[in-house]
Amino acid sequence: EVQLVESGGGLVQPGGSLRLSCGTSTFTFSNYWMNWVRQAPGKGLEWVANIKQDGSEKYYVDSVKGRFTISRDNAKNSLYLQMNSLRAEDTAVYYCARALFGDYSTFDSWGQGTLVTVSS
Amino acid sequence: SYELTQPLSVSVSLGQTARITCGGNNIGSKNVHWYQQKPGQAPVLVIYRDSNRPSGIPERFSGSNSGNTATLTISRAQAGDEADYYCQVWDSSAVVFGGGTKLTVL
Numbered sequence: 001e002v003q004l005v006e007s008g009g010g011l012v013q014p015g016g017s018l019r020l021s022c023g024t025s026t027f028t029f030s031n032y033w034m035n036w037v038r039q040a041p042g043k044g045l046e047w048v049a050n051i052k053q054d055g056s057e058k059y060y061v062d063s064v065k066g067r068f069t070i071s072r073d074n075a076k077n078s079l080y081l082q083m084n085s086l087r088a089e090d091t092a093v094y095y096c097a098r099a100l101f102g103d104y105s106t107f108d109s110w111g112q113g114t115l116v117t118v119s120s
Numbered sequence: 121s122y123e124l125t126q127p128l129s130v131s132v133s134l135g136q137t138a139r140i141t142c143g144g145n146n147i148g149s150k151n152v153h154w155y156q157q158k159p160g161q162a163p164v165l166v167i168y169r170d171s172n173r174p175s176g177i178p179e180r181f182s183g184s185n186s187g188n189t190a191t192l193t194i195s196r197a198q199a200g201d202e203a204d205y206y207c208q209v210w211d212s213s214a215v216v217f218g219g220g221t222k223l224t225v226l
Contacts, residue, residue: 036161043218044165044219045206045208047216047217061215062121103146105208107208108174110163110164111162113162
Protein backbone atom coordinates (compact mmCIF):
# COMPACT_ATOMS: atom_id res chain seq x y z
CA GLU A 1 0.00 0.00 0.00
CA VAL A 2 1.28 3.46 -0.94
CA GLN A 3 1.95 5.72 2.02
CA LEU A 4 2.80 9.42 1.92
CA VAL A 5 3.53 11.26 5.15
CA GLU A 6 3.54 15.04 5.31
CA SER A 7 5.16 17.11 8.04
CA GLY A 8 6.19 20.67 8.77
CA GLY A 9 2.84 22.38 9.14
CA GLY A 10 2.05 24.76 11.96
CA LEU A 11 1.21 28.32 12.94
CA VAL A 12 3.17 31.10 11.25
CA GLN A 13 2.76 34.86 11.14
CA PRO A 14 1.89 36.68 7.93
CA GLY A 15 5.04 37.29 5.93
CA GLY A 16 6.75 34.31 7.50
CA SER A 17 8.14 31.10 6.00
CA LEU A 18 7.54 27.40 6.41
CA ARG A 19 8.93 24.29 4.77
CA LEU A 20 6.72 21.27 4.26
CA SER A 21 8.06 17.78 3.71
CA CYS A 22 6.52 14.61 2.34
CA GLY A 23 8.20 11.25 2.60
CA THR A 24 7.61 7.67 1.61
CA SER A 25 9.25 4.29 1.66
CA THR A 26 6.50 2.34 -0.06
CA PHE A 27 7.22 2.89 -3.77
CA THR A 28 10.02 3.95 -6.11
CA PHE A 29 9.72 7.68 -5.50
CA SER A 30 12.00 8.69 -8.36
CA ASN A 31 9.63 7.20 -10.95
CA TYR A 32 6.74 9.57 -10.31
CA TRP A 33 5.67 13.15 -10.75
CA MET A 34 4.72 14.59 -7.37
CA ASN A 35 2.27 17.31 -6.39
CA TRP A 36 1.12 19.56 -3.58
CA VAL A 37 -2.60 20.23 -3.25
CA ARG A 38 -4.20 22.37 -0.55
CA GLN A 39 -7.63 22.80 0.95
CA ALA A 40 -8.64 25.85 2.95
CA PRO A 41 -10.96 25.17 5.89
CA GLY A 42 -14.43 24.32 4.59
CA LYS A 43 -13.38 24.95 0.99
CA GLY A 44 -12.56 22.93 -2.10
CA LEU A 45 -9.33 21.51 -3.43
CA GLU A 46 -6.69 23.75 -4.94
CA TRP A 47 -3.62 22.45 -6.73
CA VAL A 48 -0.42 24.24 -5.68
CA ALA A 49 2.51 22.81 -7.63
CA ASN A 50 4.04 19.74 -9.22
CA ILE A 51 7.50 18.50 -10.10
CA LYS A 52 8.85 16.03 -12.63
CA GLN A 53 10.67 12.85 -11.64
CA ASP A 54 14.14 14.40 -12.02
CA GLY A 55 13.13 17.88 -10.87
CA SER A 56 13.71 19.39 -14.30
CA GLU A 57 10.13 20.65 -14.70
CA LYS A 58 8.03 22.45 -12.15
CA TYR A 59 4.63 24.12 -12.43
CA TYR A 60 2.78 26.37 -10.00
CA VAL A 61 -0.65 27.87 -9.54
CA ASP A 62 -0.50 31.60 -10.25
CA SER A 63 -1.28 32.61 -6.67
CA VAL A 64 1.95 31.10 -5.29
CA LYS A 65 4.39 31.86 -8.11
CA GLY A 66 7.42 33.69 -6.76
CA ARG A 67 6.58 32.77 -3.16
CA PHE A 68 6.56 28.95 -3.07
CA THR A 69 9.19 26.54 -4.34
CA ILE A 70 8.66 22.83 -4.88
CA SER A 71 11.65 20.51 -4.78
CA ARG A 72 12.52 16.88 -4.25
CA ASP A 73 15.38 14.69 -3.08
CA ASN A 74 15.08 11.28 -4.72
CA ALA A 75 17.90 9.87 -2.61
CA LYS A 76 15.82 10.62 0.47
CA ASN A 77 12.44 9.75 -1.14
CA SER A 78 11.22 13.17 -0.13
CA LEU A 79 9.20 16.03 -1.57
CA TYR A 80 9.34 19.57 -0.23
CA LEU A 81 7.43 22.82 -0.42
CA GLN A 82 9.24 25.97 0.68
CA MET A 83 6.66 28.63 1.43
CA ASN A 84 7.76 32.25 1.82
CA SER A 85 5.87 35.53 2.24
CA LEU A 86 2.92 33.63 3.64
CA ARG A 87 -0.52 35.22 3.65
CA ALA A 88 -3.71 34.52 5.55
CA GLU A 89 -5.21 33.04 2.39
CA ASP A 90 -2.49 30.36 2.37
CA THR A 91 -4.09 28.83 5.47
CA ALA A 92 -5.05 25.29 4.49
CA VAL A 93 -4.39 21.61 4.84
CA TYR A 94 -1.57 20.80 2.44
CA TYR A 95 -1.61 17.38 0.82
CA CYS A 96 1.22 15.63 -0.91
CA ALA A 97 -0.10 13.62 -3.88
CA ARG A 98 1.49 11.18 -6.27
CA ALA A 99 0.60 11.20 -9.95
CA LEU A 100 -0.28 8.05 -11.82
CA PHE A 101 2.71 6.25 -13.29
CA GLY A 102 3.48 7.86 -16.64
CA ASP A 103 1.18 10.78 -15.84
CA TYR A 104 1.75 14.13 -14.16
CA SER A 105 -1.62 15.45 -13.11
CA THR A 106 -3.81 12.55 -12.02
CA PHE A 107 -3.47 11.92 -8.32
CA ASP A 108 -3.70 8.27 -7.40
CA SER A 109 -2.30 8.46 -3.86
CA TRP A 110 -2.55 11.16 -1.21
CA GLY A 111 -1.07 11.78 2.20
CA GLN A 112 -3.23 12.68 5.16
CA GLY A 113 -2.23 16.32 4.99
CA THR A 114 -0.53 18.86 7.23
CA LEU A 115 -2.26 22.01 8.46
CA VAL A 116 -0.70 25.40 7.82
CA THR A 117 -2.21 28.34 9.68
CA VAL A 118 -1.11 31.86 8.80
CA SER A 119 -2.21 34.25 11.50
CA SER A 120 -0.87 36.90 13.83
CA SER B 121 -7.97 30.68 -16.86
CA TYR B 122 -9.98 27.52 -17.40
CA GLU B 123 -12.98 27.02 -15.15
CA LEU B 124 -14.89 23.90 -14.14
CA THR B 125 -18.46 24.25 -12.91
CA GLN B 126 -20.10 21.70 -10.61
CA PRO B 127 -23.47 21.83 -8.83
CA LEU B 128 -23.06 22.57 -5.14
CA SER B 129 -25.20 19.63 -4.14
CA VAL B 130 -26.86 16.54 -5.52
CA SER B 131 -29.28 14.29 -3.69
CA VAL B 132 -30.09 10.67 -4.49
CA SER B 133 -32.30 8.06 -2.89
CA LEU B 134 -30.69 4.95 -1.55
CA GLY B 135 -30.27 2.42 -4.36
CA GLN B 136 -30.93 4.94 -7.13
CA THR B 137 -28.53 6.52 -9.63
CA ALA B 138 -26.71 9.78 -8.96
CA ARG B 139 -25.23 11.92 -11.71
CA ILE B 140 -22.75 14.69 -10.94
CA THR B 141 -21.86 17.03 -13.77
CA CYS B 142 -18.74 19.04 -14.46
CA GLY B 143 -19.01 21.79 -17.04
CA GLY B 144 -16.17 23.41 -18.94
CA ASN B 145 -15.50 24.91 -22.33
CA ASN B 146 -14.94 21.99 -24.72
CA ILE B 147 -14.16 19.76 -21.76
CA GLY B 148 -14.72 16.78 -24.05
CA SER B 149 -11.27 17.42 -25.53
CA LYS B 150 -9.61 17.01 -22.14
CA ASN B 151 -8.97 14.12 -19.77
CA VAL B 152 -11.25 14.45 -16.75
CA HIS B 153 -10.59 12.86 -13.38
CA TRP B 154 -12.90 12.52 -10.39
CA TYR B 155 -12.14 12.39 -6.67
CA GLN B 156 -14.26 11.44 -3.68
CA GLN B 157 -13.57 13.08 -0.34
CA LYS B 158 -15.25 12.12 2.91
CA PRO B 159 -15.15 14.40 5.97
CA GLY B 160 -11.76 14.51 7.63
CA GLN B 161 -10.16 12.31 4.98
CA ALA B 162 -7.87 12.80 2.02
CA PRO B 163 -9.41 12.62 -1.45
CA VAL B 164 -9.58 9.32 -3.31
CA LEU B 165 -9.37 8.94 -7.09
CA VAL B 166 -12.53 7.22 -8.33
CA ILE B 167 -12.40 7.85 -12.10
CA TYR B 168 -9.45 8.84 -14.29
CA ARG B 169 -9.20 9.82 -17.94
CA ASP B 170 -12.94 10.24 -18.29
CA SER B 171 -14.10 6.70 -17.64
CA ASN B 172 -11.41 4.50 -16.09
CA ARG B 173 -11.73 3.07 -12.61
CA PRO B 174 -8.68 2.55 -10.40
CA SER B 175 -8.38 -0.83 -8.78
CA GLY B 176 -10.59 -1.13 -5.73
CA ILE B 177 -13.24 1.29 -6.97
CA PRO B 178 -16.65 -0.41 -7.40
CA GLU B 179 -18.12 -0.85 -10.87
CA ARG B 180 -21.01 1.29 -9.66
CA PHE B 181 -18.81 4.30 -10.38
CA SER B 182 -18.57 5.32 -14.03
CA GLY B 183 -17.73 8.41 -16.03
CA SER B 184 -18.34 10.00 -19.39
CA ASN B 185 -17.15 13.14 -21.13
CA SER B 186 -18.42 14.88 -24.23
CA GLY B 187 -18.89 18.38 -25.52
CA ASN B 188 -18.99 20.82 -22.62
CA THR B 189 -19.96 18.38 -19.88
CA ALA B 190 -18.31 15.50 -18.04
CA THR B 191 -20.46 13.30 -15.82
CA LEU B 192 -19.74 11.04 -12.88
CA THR B 193 -22.45 8.41 -12.47
CA ILE B 194 -22.94 6.43 -9.29
CA SER B 195 -25.33 3.52 -9.69
CA ARG B 196 -27.17 1.84 -6.83
CA ALA B 197 -26.12 4.59 -4.46
CA GLN B 198 -25.15 3.52 -0.95
CA ALA B 199 -24.95 5.47 2.29
CA GLY B 200 -21.18 5.14 2.10
CA ASP B 201 -21.13 7.12 -1.15
CA GLU B 202 -22.14 10.27 0.69
CA ALA B 203 -19.17 12.60 0.19
CA ASP B 204 -17.83 15.57 -1.71
CA TYR B 205 -16.87 14.90 -5.32
CA TYR B 206 -14.41 16.95 -7.37
CA CYS B 207 -13.69 16.91 -11.08
CA GLN B 208 -10.23 17.86 -12.33
CA VAL B 209 -8.40 18.57 -15.59
CA TRP B 210 -5.00 19.79 -16.76
CA ASP B 211 -5.05 23.03 -18.73
CA SER B 212 -2.34 25.47 -19.74
CA SER B 213 0.32 23.93 -17.51
CA ALA B 214 -1.89 23.89 -14.45
CA VAL B 215 -4.23 21.56 -12.62
CA VAL B 216 -7.79 22.82 -12.35
CA PHE B 217 -10.36 21.48 -9.89
CA GLY B 218 -14.07 22.02 -9.97
CA GLY B 219 -15.65 23.60 -6.92
CA GLY B 220 -16.95 20.29 -5.63
CA THR B 221 -20.37 18.69 -5.26
CA LYS B 222 -21.80 17.40 -2.01
CA LEU B 223 -23.64 14.14 -2.61
CA THR B 224 -26.38 13.35 -0.13
CA VAL B 225 -27.89 9.86 -0.04
CA LEU B 226 -31.44 9.99 1.27
